[in-house]
Amino acid sequence: MSAPVRTLDIASSPHIRAGVSVEHIMFNVVLALLPVVAFAVYAFGLAALLGIAVATATCVLSEHLLCRLAGKPSTVGDWSVTITGLLYGLTLPPGLALWMVALGGFLGVATAKFLFGGLGYNAFNPALVARAFLQAAFPTAMTTWTAAFGAERFSTLPASVLAVPFMHPAPDAMSGATPLAQMKFAGELTPGIDLFLGLTAGSSGETCALLILAGGLYLAARRMLDWRIPAAILGTVALLSLVCHQLDPARYAPPGFMLSAGGLMLGAVFMATDMVASPVSRLGVLLYGALIGTLVVVIRYWGGMPEGVMYAILLGNAVSPHLDRLIQPVAFGARGRTR
Amino acid sequence: MPASLSRLLRGRGFAHGIHPPGSKADTAALPIRQFPFAPLMIVPLLQHAGKPALPVVRPGQEVLRGELLAEPDGPMSVAMHAPASGRIEGIELAPSLSGRMQPAIYLKPHPGSTQEPIEGPPCDVDTASPEEILRAIQWAGIVGLGGAAFPTHVKLKPPPDKPVDTLVINGVECEPYLSTDHRVMLEQPHDIFQGIRYLLKVIGARRAVIGIEADKPDAAAVLREQRPEGLEVSVELLPVKYPQGAEKMLIKALLERTVPAGGLPCDVGVLTVNVATCAEIGRLLPRGQGIQERVVTITGPGVRERGNYRIPIGTPLRFALEHVGVSEELSMVFLGGPMMGQALASLDIPITKGTSGFVAFTRAETGRPPVEYPCIHCGYCVQACPMNLNPCDLGRLARKERFEEMADGLKLFDCFECGCCSFVCPSHIPLVQSFRVAKNAVRKKRTAP
Numbered sequence: 001m002s003a004p005v006r007t008l009d010i011a012s013s014p015h016i017r018a019g020v021s022v023e024h025i026m027f028n029v030v031l032a033l034l035p036v037v038a039f040a041v042y043a044f045g046l047a048a049l050l051g052i053a054v055a056t057a058t059c060v061l062s063e064h065l066l067c068r069l070a071g072k073p074s075t076v077g078d079w080s081v082t083i084t085g086l087l088y089g090l091t092l093p094p095g096l097a098l099w100m101v102a103l104g105g106f107l108g109v110a111t112a113k114f115l116f117g118g119l120g121y122n123a124f125n126p127a128l129v130a131r132a133f134l135q136a137a138f139p140t141a142m143t144t145w146t147a148a149f150g151a152e153r154f155s156t157l158p159a160s161v162l163a164v165p166f167m168h169p170a171p172d173a174m175s176g177a178t179p180l181a182q183m184k185f186a187g188e189l190t191p192g193i194d195l196f197l198g199l200t201a202g203s204s205g206e207t208c209a210l211l212i213l214a215g216g217l218y219l220a221a222r223r224m225l226d227w228r229i230p231a232a233i234l235g236t237v238a239l240l241s242l243v244c245h246q247l248d249p250a251r252y253a254p255p256g257f258m259l260s261a262g263g264l265m266l267g268a269v270f271m272a273t274d275m276v277a278s279p280v281s282r283l284g285v286l287l288y289g290a291l292i293g294t295l296v297v298v299i300r301y302w303g304g305m306p307e308g309v310m311y312a313i314l315l316g317n318a319v320s321p322h323l324d325r326l327i328q329p330v331a332f333g334a335r336g337r338t339r
Numbered sequence: 340m341p342a343s344l345s346r347l348l349r350g351r352g353f354a355h356g357i358h359p360p361g362s363k364a365d366t367a368a369l370p371i372r373q374f375p376f377a378p379l380m381i382v383p384l385l386q387h388a389g390k391p392a393l394p395v396v397r398p399g400q401e402v403l404r405g406e407l408l409a410e411p412d413g414p415m416s417v418a419m420h421a422p423a424s425g426r427i428e429g430i431e432l433a434p435s436l437s438g439r440m441q442p443a444i445y446l447k448p449h450p451g452s453t454q455e456p457i458e459g460p461p462c463d464v465d466t467a468s469p470e471e472i473l474r475a476i477q478w479a480g481i482v483g484l485g486g487a488a489f490p491t492h493v494k495l496k497p498p499p500d501k502p503v504d505t506l507v508i509n510g511v512e513c514e515p516y517l518s519t520d521h522r523v524m525l526e527q528p529h530d531i532f533q534g535i536r537y538l539l540k541v542i543g544a545r546r547a548v549i550g551i552e553a554d555k556p557d558a559a560a561v562l563r564e565q566r567p568e569g570l571e572v573s574v575e576l577l578p579v580k581y582p583q584g585a586e587k588m589l590i591k592a593l594l595e596r597t598v599p600a601g602g603l604p605c606d607v608g609v610l611t612v613n614v615a616t617c618a619e620i621g622r623l624l625p626r627g628q629g630i631q632e633r634v635v636t637i638t639g640p641g642v643r644e645r646g647n648y649r650i651p652i653g654t655p656l657r658f659a660l661e662h663v664g665v666s667e668e669l670s671m672v673f674l675g676g677p678m679m680g681q682a683l684a685s686l687d688i689p690i691t692k693g694t695s696g697f698v699a700f701t702r703a704e705t706g707r708p709p710v711e712y713p714c715i716h717c718g719y720c721v722q723a724c725p726m727n728l729n730p731c732d733l734g735r736l737a738r739k740e741r742f743e744e745m746a747d748g749l750k751l752f753d754c755f756e757c758g759c760c761s762f763v764c765p766s767h768i769p770l771v772q773s774f775r776v777a778k779n780a781v782r783k784k785r786t787a788p
Contacts (some may be wrong), residue, residue, distance in 0.1 A: 009670050009705050010684050012772040014758035015677040015698075016359060016515065020719075020765045022712040078712065120713030120766070226718070280718040280731055324716075324732075331750045332354075332587060332726040333600040 022119075025224045025275075026079035032215035033086050033270065039211050040204040044094035044146055045153025047161055048204040054098050055089030056082060058105035059126075066114045080119045081109060087270055088127035090205025091263060091310070092134070095146040095158040099165045104134040124317045125274045128310050135310070145178050145201040178202045180262045180306040183253050195260035202262065209260040216269035225273050228282065232289020233268040233296070234259055240297040252301055264296060267309035277317040284323035292316040352592030355725050356580040357759045359678065361554055362515040366638045369646045371522050374632075375662065376423050376448040380653035381433045382408060383443040386691040387482040388489045389415035394444060398429045405456035405628055408444050411477055417490050418480040420629035422651035423448035434687050436674060443689070446653065459627030464533070469541045472624070476537075480629045480692070481620060485509065485520075485584070485613035486675050488693030491620070494612070495541050497605035506538055506547040507593060507604070510562075510614035511577070511584035513552060514676025517696040519634040522647045523615045524551070524558035528565040531614060533621030535572060542610050546571040549614065550593045552579045581678060582757040586611045588725050600753050615695075630692055635659075641669040641699030650690050656697065657686040668701035678758045712766035720760035720770060726753050730760035730770045737773035742780045751777055 040048040063081040067074045075081070088105055108130020113122045135142050146158060179190035179200050194200055198208025205212075219225035237258055244252035258264070272278060272292055279288050292312045299308025385391035392409035393416075396402060402421040409419040425448035433443035448454075462475035477492040497503055508531070512520040524531065535547045551559045553576050562574045577583060577592050587598045589611060596607040604611055619630060632652060638645040643664035650659060660672070673680035674697050683697075720730035728750055736745045745751040751774060760770040 008672060008683060008686075010682040011671070011705075011708075012769065012775060013673065013677065013679050013681065013756075014762050014771070015671065015673060015680065015682070015700065015705075016762065017709070017767070018357070018359075018763050018765075020763070021709065021767065022715055022765045025715075025717070025765055118713065120715050223719075275715045275717045278716070280716050280721050280729075328732075328749070329721060329724075329727045329729055331600050331728055331753050333597050333602065333753075334750070335597075 022080075023078045026083060028219060028222060028224050029083050029270070030079055030086065032219050033083070033090070035211045036090060036205045036208065036215060036266070037086060039198060039208045040090060040094070043148045043198060043207060044204055045150065046155075046157050047094040047146060047153070050098060050157070050161060051092050051094055051096060051101055051204060052086065052089030054101045055092065055105050056085030058102045059085030059088060059109050059130075062106045062109040063114065066110060075118055078119055081113070084109065084113065084126045084130075087125075087205075087266075088130045090266060091127065091131045091203045093142060093145050093202075094204045095144065095160050096134075096141055097160055097163040097165075099163070100134055100138055100141060104130040107133050120276055122276055123321065124314055125271055125277050128271060128314055131310055132314060143181075145181075147201050148199060148207065178262065178306065179257070180300065183257070183261070184300075184306040187250075189253060189257060190261065192256040192260060195257065200261075203266075206263040206266040209265040212265040212269050225269075226278070226285055228285045229273045229278060229289050230268040232286045233272060233293040234264070236290045236293025237264065237296055240294065244297070244301060258297070258300070262300075262307045263309040267313050268292075271309075272313045272316060274317075277320055279320045279323040279327070281324065281327045281329060284320075284327045287323055287327075288316050288320055291319060352577055352580065352583065353588040353725055354727065355723055355759070356582060356588070357723050357762055358579065359515050359581055359762060361579070363518050363521070363554070365645045366516075366636050366647055367518045367521055367555075369518075369522075371526055371634055371647045371649050374648040374650040374654065374659070376454070376651060377654045377658040378447070379428065379655070380422055380425075380446040380448065380651060381443045381655060381689040382419055382422060382446060382653040383433060383435060383441050383689065383691060384409055384419065385435075385441055386419070386488060386652070386693065387417055388487065389417075389493075391442060392416055392419045394430055396427050396444065398427050400427045401425070402427060402446070403457050404452070404454050405458070405631055407629070408446075415490060415493060417482055417492070418478045418629055419444070420480055420631050421446060422631045422653045424452040424454055425449045433689070434685050436681060436683070436688055438684065443653075456628060456631060461627045462624040464536045464540060464624070467540075469543070472537050472541050475624050476541075476620060478629065479620075479623045481616060481623070482692050483613055484615040484619065484633060484692060484695065486679075486693050486695050488691070491612065491616055495538070495610065497542070497603070497610065501605040502608060503542045503544050503605055503610050504546070504608045505594065505610075506535065506542060506544050507590060507609055507611040508535065508547055508549040508614050508617050509584060509586070509589055509611050510549055510551040510555070510558065511589055512555070513579075513581045513584040514678055514680070515581075516638050516698045517636045517676050518638075518647055519636045519695050520614050521555050521558055523618050523634055524555070525561055527618045527622065528562050530618040530621040531562070532565070532567055532570060532572070533625065534612075534617035534619070535570065535621070537620050537624060538610075538612055538617060544610070546573070548572070548593050549574045550577055550583075550589050551575065552577050552583060554579050582725055582759065585725065585755060585757060600750070633690075633692060633694065635690060635694055636696035637663050638696065639698035639700055640704055641666045641672070641701045652690060652692060654690045655686070656683065656688055656690065659690065659697075660686065660699070665699055666701050668703065669699055670702045670705045671700040673698055673700075678762070679756065709767040711768060714766055714768060717765060719763040719765065723759040723763045725757060725759060726750075726755065728754055730774075733774060733777075734760075734768055734770045737770075737777050740780075742777040743784075745774075745777050746781045751781070754778075
């Protein structure tokens with residue numbers, strides 16, 4: 001017999017790998033977001049469709065061009081910037097001027113992701129940084145809400161959408177207040193079922209708690225999302241609001257309302273769970289979730305704004321690396337003999 | 340059984356771990372077959388952890404199969420026996436797995452010989468003292484056949500202040516592809532029980548537990564059925580999980596005892612012996628023989644005639660692969676399983692006592708290396724590490740070459756390189772690989788004058 005081998009590869013073990021890769025995980029998050037996107041378009045019509053499309057396109061293009069500018073291969077193929085774009089679009093009020101959407105998207109990707117070193121190095125969720133920028137720069141536009149299920153939502157656009165930069169658009173006929181704002185400023189409570197199904201005004205993608213939870217369950221079942229994070233956030237919010245509501249039902253909204261109103265579901269399920277900006281250890285994750293939940297309740301009940309999920313998560317992101325540094329796993333057998 | 344009861348209540352063995360595909364179906368059902376003799380055998384003097392054996396033969400000398408070739412050089416050494424009847428061609432340097440050249444005895448088998456192994460003075464389990472059994476194990480050349488090749492007689496002598504109450508027989512074989520221990524359990528139950536008798540006598544323990552994973556129910560059934568009267572042995576079927584074959588994991592899973600970090604099983608009153616090692620003790624000692632061959636799984640997509648073979652020690656891998664036939668697309672061969680096995684740079688090394696199997700991959704399996712992404716903090720590695728280390732932080736420090744911090748703060752040396760972290764990493768970061776580099780760098784620095 002002749003020698004059968006010409007050259008042999010050598011590599012350090014292990015020689016097999018699990019099939020999961022980063023782009024695989026990220027793509028599944030995109031899939032889980034699609035029903036939420038579909039509902040946003042269904043509820044808010046063309047305004048939401050254009051907003052989400054422009055947000056996603058801006059984010060993806062920004063990352064692509066920034067990579068090219070830096071002379072590096074484009075990283076848009078890992079799908080992570082698509083998630084950023086979709087999430088960013090979903091957190092915006094439908095009817096926001098598209099030039100604002102584009103500006104925020106570019107700044108979010110450029111400052112919060114690219115300047116930090118790209119995927120894996122972003123200390124803060126880029127989608128939320130983009131939104132935070134808009135909130136600071138255009139507070140009025142960011143709190144002008146379109147009512148859901150407007151009769152002409154698929155045929156006409158709110159005038160604000162195509163507004164020219166820095167010009168004040170005509171007052172909007174279709175506007176409506178969010179449940180949280182109604183609660184805060186008028187003391188009116190929206191029924192829980194409307195909130196859960198998404199029949200209210202709000203940011204494009206935050207209104208339907210049901211679909212957000214479904215997406216989260218899908219990802220958690222595939223171990224692509226740590227269920228402990230939303231569980232800790234929602235649990236903390238439920239607990240704190242239950243206590244406060246018992247003390248003064250007139251002043252403090254009940255837990256059911258607190259859980260399904262505003263951006264809490266979207267934030268807890270899809271934003272706070274950003275792997276890069278959340279802790280790794282199980283205890284760290286629980287503390288991180290509890291911190292975010294507490295901040296949400298504090299801002300909503302006692303803050304000047306009706307909603308605080310965005311700031312709560314960004315603060316949680318800031319604490320996350322410190323939680324990771326402080327909480328190290330205890331090595332096998334390090335506690336000494338147990339018999 | 341309190342251990343099985345607590346397992347039932349708590350529903351878990353050791354923490355973390357992974358579930359790689361078993362890939363054992365190709366060979367698990369194939370009986371062990373005898374392998375032919377290579378035209379030239381290479382018997383290294385160092386096939387174990389410790390000191391090389393001292394040759395007692397001269398070039399040109401005729402030897403019989405089973406005859407002593409080399410004797411132990413001190414307590415950390417074991418004997419070597421002739422794998423075939425033939426002529427000693429020389430004692431020269433030969434390539435080894437580590438890449439270094441190691442002294443080896445070159446033996447040319449006689450084609451016409453009957454190859455009947457010779458027997459020596461038997462070591463009877465009922466009359467021999469524990470010391471006599473230990474000596475017999477050392478002179479039979481017995482080392483851990485699971486892959487570590489640690490001299491068994493050394494392992495069986497724990498410090499006197501650490502009494503051992505339980506002998507654990509490791510039949511887990513959690514590495515994918517390998518099926519040698521599985522076949523030994525099916526085909527040599529009497530040898531295993533005989534080995535357990537010797538081992539219990541040596542360590543002064545009363546009971547033995549055989550740990551087997553649930554993918555080998557037939558092995559457990561055979562052992563339970565053949566269990567002799569009067570021997571306190573239980574056979575435990577464990578849920579399949581890698582790396583359950585690692586001593587500390589197995590002891591945790593079977594007995595709910597935690598070996599302290601940096602400690603040994605005897606710290607919790609346990610000694611573990613691989614099931615094939617146990618079978619060899621039970622087979623060889625009554626006949627006064629030494630190890631001349633071992634069961635090896637040759638498998639993988641790159642191999643044509645996959646199977647479990649009883650192969651003479653010293654058979655060159657090239658001969659073995661040519662005998663079983665390999666695919667045109669062969670691209671990688673590694674000794675052991677795919678999780679911890681070492682890829683070979685040369686096929687001119689021999690099969691030694693520590694070779695439990697070798698697997699050949701083709702281009703389809705090795706392919707292009709996957710694109711490496713930055714760490715995304717998914718935590719998969721942290722949830723996979725059976726030693727409960729933090730591969731995520733370790734990997735970050737390794738990239739920055741902050742090796743000392745890894746060793747001091749993050750228990751780098753508790754890592755036994757099972758490879759779970761690299762297996763699960765979705766960013767394809769070579770975690771365990773970089774830990775090996777880090778360990779070497781730290782060792783080098785610490786031993787430097």
